[in-house]
Amino acid sequence: MDEKLEPIFDDIVRRNPGEQEFHQAVREVLESLGPVIAKHPEYAERKIIQRISEPERQIIFRVPWQDDSGEVHINRGMRVGFNSALGPYKGGLRFHPSVNLGIVKFLGFEQIFKNALTGMPIGGGKGGANFDPKGRSDDEIMRFCQSFMLELYRHIGEYTDIPAGDIGVGSRELGWLFGQYKRITNRYESATLTGKGLEWGGALVRREATGYGTVFFVEEMLAARGTSLDGRTVVVSGSGNVAIYAIQKAVARGAKVVACSDSSGFVHDPDGIEFELLTQVKEVERARISAYAERRPSARFVPQGVVWDIPCHVALPCATQNELTRRDAITLVENGCIAVAEGANMPTTPDAVRVFEEAGVAFGPGKAANAGGVATSALEMQQNASRDSWSFEFTEGRLAEIMKSIHDVCHETADKYGAPGNLVRGANIAGFERVARAMVAFGLV
Ligand code: GLU
Numbered sequence: 001m002d003e004k005l006e007p008i009f010d011d012i013v014r015r016n017p018g019e020q021e022f023h024q025a026v027r028e029v030l031e032s033l034g035p036v037i038a039k040h041p042e043y044a045e046r047k048i049i050q051r052i053s054e055p056e057r058q059i060i061f062r063v064p065w066q067d068d069s070g071e072v073h074i075n076r077g078m079r080v081g082f083n084s085a086l087g088p089y090k091g092g093l094r095f096h097p098s099v100n101l102g103i104v105k106f107l108g109f110e111q112i113f114k115n116a117l118t119g120m121p122i123g124g125g126k127g128g129a130n131f132d133p134k135g136r137s138d139d140e141i142m143r144f145c146q147s148f149m150l151e152l153y154r155h156i157g158e159y160t161d162i163p164a165g166d167i168g169v170g171s172r173e174l175g176w177l178f179g180q181y182k183r184i185t186n187r188y189e190s191a192t193l194t195g196k197g198l199e200w201g202g203a204l205v206r207r208e209a210t211g212y213g214t215v216f217f218v219e220e221m222l223a224a225r226g227t228s229l230d231g232r233t234v235v236v237s238g239s240g241n242v243a244i245y246a247i248q249k250a251v252a253r254g255a256k257v258v259a260c261s262d263s264s265g266f267v268h269d270p271d272g273i274e275f276e277l278l279t280q281v282k283e284v285e286r287a288r289i290s291a292y293a294e295r296r297p298s299a300r301f302v303p304q305g306v307v308w309d310i311p312c313h314v315a316l317p318c319a320t321q322n323e324l325t326r327r328d329a330i331t332l333v334e335n336g337c338i339a340v341a342e343g344a345n346m347p348t349t350p351d352a353v354r355v356f357e358e359a360g361v362a363f364g365p366g367k368a369a370n371a372g373g374v375a376t377s378a379l380e381m382q383q384n385a386s387r388d389s390w391s392f393e394f395t396e397g398r399l400a401e402i403m404k405s406i407h408d409v410c411h412e413t414a415d416k417y418g419a420p421g422n423l424v425r426g427a428n429i430a431g432f433e434r435v436a437r438a439m440v441a442f443g444l445v
Contacts, residue, residue, distance in 0.1 A: 001027070002034030004044065012053050019102025021321060025109045025346060026053050032428035035417045040436070046444070048436045055108065056089075057081040060101065061151040063129055065144045068137055076100075077148050079127035081161055082108035085438035088159055089125030090115055090374060092166030092195075095144075095173070097132040104128055106321070107166070110345055111374070113431030114367035117406045120378040125161055127152070133168050145176035152177075153184050158191035158384075164377050165195040167320065170241060171202065191384040194377035203380035205395040206373075211245025212396070213372015213403050214316060214343040214364075215253060220407035221339055221362040221423070222314075230254035235312040236273075237261050238319030239282045239289050242343040242370065246316050248275050259310040261319065262289040266307040269299035311335035318343030329355035342366035353424065368410050368427040375402045 001009060009030050013023050030049065037044050063075040078101060081089040091111040094104070104126050112124030129148060133141050156163060165174060178193050178200065190201035198204065205212070215229070222228050234250050234257045236243045247257045256272045262282075267273070267289050274296060281291045293301035308315065308328035315337050317324045321344065329352035332340070340356055341364035342348060348356075348363075356363045376399055383389055390398075407423075413433075414426030 001031050002037060004037055005030045005033060005049065008049055008053075011050075016102070016105070019105060021106035021346070022102045022109065024350065025106040028350065028424070029109075029113065029428045029432065032425045033432060036429055036432060036436075042440060043436050046440060048439055051439065052083060052112065052432075052435060053109070055080045055082045055105065056084060058101070058105075059155050063131070063144065063148050063151070065140070065147045067140050075129045075131045075144070077127070077129040077151060078104050079152060079155055079161065079163070080104050080108040080125055081155075082124045082126070083112040083435060084123035085435050085442065086116055087121035087123045088157075089161035090122035090164075090377065091124060091126040092128075092164045093169045093177075094126070094128035094166040095131045095133055095168030096128070097130055099128045099130045103321075107345055110367050112435060113428060114371045115374055116431040116434040117368055117409065117427060118371050118375040118378060118402060119405065120375060122162075122374065122378050125163075126166070127163055128166065128169075131168075133173075141173065142176045145173055146180045149177050149180040150184070153181050156181075156192055158189055158381070162191065162377070162381065163193055164374070165241070167240065171195055171197045171207065175200070191381045194380045196380070201380075201384055203376065203383050203395060204390065204392045205399060206376045206380055207241065208245040208248070209376035209399055210242045210370050210373030211247070211318070211343060212249045213375065213399055214242070214246050214318070214341050214369050215249040216372065216400050216403035217364050217369040217407055218250075218314060218316070218339055218341045219253065220404055221341065221364055224407075224411060225338075225362060227338075228254075229314065232256070232313040233258055233311070234314045234316060235259045235307055235310050236316045236318055236343075237266075237307050237323055237347070238317075238344065239278065240318070242373070243316075243318035244275075244279060244282060246318055246343050247273055247278065250314075250316070251275065255314065258312065259307050260289070261307040264288050264290065265301060265303040266305050266310075267293045267299050267301050268310055269293075269296060271298035308332055313338050315340045316343050317347035319347060320344055321346045322349050324348045324352050326351040326355055328352060333359040333361060337361055340364070341369040343370050345370065357422070357424075362421075363423060364407075365424045365427050367431060368406050368423060371406055372399050372403055375399065
């Protein structure tokens with residue numbers, strides 16, 4: 001890290017004790033910014049880095065709810081409005097037992113740069129709760145969503161903060177959240193939430209967008225190296241919304257996806273993961289991934305196994321933060337992996353990223369590679385604002401253009417700052433510059 005940035009980083013660590021994931025996300029961005037600060041002394045003068053790493057606002061609230069037996073539970077809800085220089089706060093809500101303020105801040109911080117890279121008018125934010133939906137009935141999750149919204153509603157709005165889904169929050173939960181929002185506010189304000197169902201203001205392709213976008217991004221990375229996905233073996237981690245649609249699109253582009261996972265283990269299917277069976281198991285039945293192997297003779301389930309042990313050309317980590325370690329990176333490189341793109345947020349540990357960089361593996365960081373989800377959320381907002389709905393083909397075309405432009409800007413910026421091929425640097429610098437220019441224009445706010 002540049003010596004001018006080190007004391008700033010130390011201060012951020014001091015002011016945010018114990019928030020390791022947040023420190024990790026900030027460190028990665030600051031490590032890229034040395035040459036930017038050297039070129040633009042006004043950013044240091046105006047303390048843009050110190051300001052960008054301090055959320056504009058952080059809301060923490062109690063979420064009481066009752067389970068089906070009448071027992072009372074208390075969870076902690078939060079929403080961090082990190083930066084609104086480019087537009088209203090925009091980012092998902094995560095419901096998972098691991099959620100704490102440090103996790104929400106790391107996600108919100110990443111979201112600032114990701115959203116900037118899309119070129120769309122959206123700031124960065126994130127929220128969630130340490131609520132565990134696993135094993136809960138539909139009614140319990142609905143009551144939780146309603147209680148969560150009873151506080152959140154006063155902090156959001158189409159010009160203020162626009163939540164969407166993330167881990168544990170999909171269109172079903174967004175339905176319960178939006179129903180409650182509409183009821184409390186007496187307004188059918190569609191553009192306050194994105195990722196909505198198609199019948200009530202949602203947009204085609206939003207469901208598929210993060211996974212599709214990640215595959216479009218990989219194709220750009222491979223094309224820049226004179227190759228393609230066609231005939232490649234792919235391994236995906238996770239089996240949620242991002243993983244499922246990454247698998248579908250990778251297969252459509254001629255790849256063979258041989259493994260995917262959930263928190264209980266992974267399935268290896270050398271014949272290629274069958275999309276219909278996977279969606280039946282994970283989306284319709286909401287069952288464990290082992291149910292896939294039980295119904296598919298060519299597949300085996302490996303409980304607690306590491307999916308990265310399966311040889312592949314392309315690895316798509318689409319589960320959660322810090323799931324791909326240095327050991328996994330070494331295995332992937334030894335097995336001939338040529339490209340990695342992050343469908344999840346920060347799934348690769350910093351020492352694993354270094355292994356890929358040293359081995360010359362093409363690496364697409366999440367804030368670029370998984371930006372298709374939030375970009376399509378911005379397209380959903382556009383459609384809501386104009387009371388219009390676009391066709392699948394048109395929307396997918398827009399998504400593909402956006403992913404190409406994100407790849408190109410990261411690639412060109414890496415070149416310009418003397419780190420050719422380094423998309424981590426390119427993404428951090430390009431995202432930062434867009435936000436920094438707007439912050440300078442606004443003066444000290
Ligand atoms: N949670 C997603 C992300 O990490 C989507 C956010 C959104 O659509 O607002 O980017």
